[in-house]
Amino acid sequence: MRFFHHLLGLALAGATCAVSIPAVAQDARMVPMAAPAEPGAIALNTGGVAGSTAPEAWFSQYGVAMTRNVSSATLTPFLPDPAKATGAAVIVAPGGGFLMLSMENEGWRVAKAFAARGIAAFVLKYRLKPTPGPMPQFEQAVTEMFASAGRPDSRLKPEDAVAGLSNQIADARAAFALVRSRAAQWHVDPTRIGMIGFSAGAMTTMAVALSAPDTKPAFIAPIYGSMEAVKVPADAPPMFAVLASDDPLFAHKGFGLIDSWQQADRPVEFHLYEHGGHGFGLGKAGTTSTGWFEAMMRWLDTNGLLAKR
Numbered sequence: 001m002r003f004f005h006h007l008l009g010l011a012l013a014g015a016t017c018a019v020s021i022p023a024v025a026q027d028a029r030m031v032p033m034a035a036p037a038e039p040g041a042i043a044l045n046t047g048g049v050a051g052s053t054a055p056e057a058w059f060s061q062y063g064v065a066m067t068r069n070v071s072s073a074t075l076t077p078f079l080p081d082p083a084k085a086t087g088a089a090v091i092v093a094p095g096g097g098f099l100m101l102s103m104e105n106e107g108w109r110v111a112k113a114f115a116a117r118g119i120a121a122f123v124l125k126y127r128l129k130p131t132p133g134p135m136p137q138f139e140q141a142v143t144e145m146f147a148s149a150g151r152p153d154s155r156l157k158p159e160d161a162v163a164g165l166s167n168q169i170a171d172a173r174a175a176f177a178l179v180r181s182r183a184a185q186w187h188v189d190p191t192r193i194g195m196i197g198f199s200a201g202a203m204t205t206m207a208v209a210l211s212a213p214d215t216k217p218a219f220i221a222p223i224y225g226s227m228e229a230v231k232v233p234a235d236a237p238p239m240f241a242v243l244a245s246d247d248p249l250f251a252h253k254g255f256g257l258i259d260s261w262q263q264a265d266r267p268v269e270f271h272l273y274e275h276g277g278h279g280f281g282l283g284k285a286g287t288t289s290t291g292w293f294e295a296m297m298r299w300l301d302t303n304g305l306l307a308k309r
Contacts (some may be wrong), residue, residue, distance in 0.1 A: 030139055031060045035067075038125075044073040044174040046127070049167065053134035064104040066096065068131050068138065073171040075178055076123045078111035079186055084118040086306045087189035088218075091175050092123045095279070097145065098168070099131055099247075105281040106198040113282060116305070117297055119187050122179055126171040128202065137264030162211045168204045176215040178263035182303055189209060192305055194237070199279065206230070206257075218305060221296060222257075224278055229256025232264035239268045239297050242292045244276030244284075271298050 029185035034092045049071040058067045077148050079085075092114075094106035101107065104127065130137045162169070172195065180190045196204035202225025209220045210230060221240045226251050239261050245251050261268035276289030284289030300306050 015093065028061065030135060030142075031064065032135055033058050033060050036065055038074070038076055041074040041076045041125070041161055042178065044075055044171055044178065046073050046167070046170050046174050048072065049127050049130060052130040054130065057133070064103075065101055066100050066101065066104070067125070068100040068128060069098075069133075070101060070125055070128045071130075073127050073167075073174065074125045075175045076108075076111075076125070076157070077186065078108070078121040078123065080115045080118045080120060082187055085120065085187045085308075087187065087192055087309055088118070088300065088305050089122065089179055089188040089193045090114055090118040090221075091172065091179070091195045092121055093126065093168075093172070093195065093197035093201030094123070095197070095201045096128075098129050098165075098200050099142065099145070101125060101128065102168065102198070102281075104281070105279070109282060110196070110198075113293060119300075120179075122172060122175060124175050127167040138284065151178040152186045162207045165204060165207045167174040170208055171284070172204060172208045173212055173215055176217070189215075189309060192218045194221065194305070196221035196223060198223045198281070199225060202226070209233075210238075219300070219303070223292070224276075224280070226250055227253055227255050227257045230261045232260050232266060234264070236261065236264060236266045238266070238303060240296050241268070241270045242273070242289075242296075243271075244273045244278070244280065244287075244289055246275055247278045249278055267303070269295075271295055 052069065052071040054069045056067060056069050056228045058065060092107055092111050094101045094103055096102050107123040111123050114121035131141055176193060179188060179193055183190045195205045195208060202222035205220050205222050206225060208215055209217060213233060217237045218241065223242045224244065224247055227243065241258060242253060258268060258270045271292055273287060273289040275287040276284045280289050282293055
C-alpha cells in the first residue's frame with residue numbers, strides 16, 4: 001500500500017503541471033464549479049469506493065474542468081458522423097493522480113479529436129481515491145502528495161501497481177464490455193477497440209493491458225506515463241507511446257517500457273518530444289508535442305486500424 005501511495009504522488013503531477021491552453025488561462029488555483037452537463041454519460045455500475053463519504057465535486061484549474069471523489073464510474077460516447085465512421089474505437093482515460101480527473105484537457109478534447117477523424121471515442125470517468133470534501137483540505141492533500149513526486153530515486157513499475165488499481169481495471173473492463181455490447185448501434189468493429197490514457201490514465205491503460213487480457217484491446221497508447229520495464233504478455237497489443245524529454249516525472253529513468261515491447265517482439269512506436277513537460281494533453285503550444293495526435297493517426301492507419309469494413 002505504501003508503494004501505491006507513492007504511485008499516486010507520481011501520477012498526481014499530471015494535474016499540477018501546465019496544460020496546453022492559452023497563457024492568459026494559466027491559473028493554478030483550484031476554483032470550485034458547478035458540475036457540467038455530461039450528455040450521454042452511461043453508468044457502468046461497477047460499485048462504489050470503500051471509505052468514500054464526500055460527494056463528487058468539480059473544480060477548474062489551469063482553465064479546464066476537473067473532477068474528484070468519483071465513486072461511480074461512467075462512460076461518455078463521442079461518436080463520429082456515421083458517414084465518416086471508420087469502425088475503430090478508443091476508450092479514453094484522463095489522468096490526475098487517481099485523486100482527480102482532468103476531464104476536459106485529457107478527456108473530452110481528446111475524444112472530440114478522435115471523433116472528428118472517424119474514430120468512436122468513449123471517455124472513461126473511473127473511480128478515484130477519496131479526498132477531503134472541503135477545498136482547502138483537498139488542496140493541502142494535493143500539495144503534500146506533490147511534494148514527493150518525481151524524485152530521481154523513485155522507481156515505478158506499472159505491473160507492480162496492478163493490485164492497487166483494481167477499481168480502475170474493473171471500470172475499464174466494464175467500458176470495453178459496454179462498447180462491444182453496443183457495437184452495432186455505435187457502428188464500431190468489436191475487434192478494433194483500443195485504449196489511450198494520460199499520466200495516471202496511462203498507468204490504468206498499462207494495467208489493463210498487463211492484467212486484463214479479456215479486454216483484448218486492439219491497441220494501447222500510454223501518453224506521458226511511466227517508462228519502467230514490464231513483463232510483456234505474449235499477445236500484448238500494439239503500443240503507441242508518447243513522452244516529452246523534459247517531463248519532470250518520467251523522462252530521466254530510461255525507456256524500459258519500450259525495450260520490453262521490442263524484446264517481446266510486439267509492435268511498438270515511440271515518440272519522444274524535446275519539450276512539452278507533463279500534462280500537455282493534445283500538445284503544448286509552441287512545442288513539437290502538438291504533433292503526436294497526427295502521428296498516432298498515421299500509425300493507426302498504416303496498421304490497418306482505420307480501414308472501413
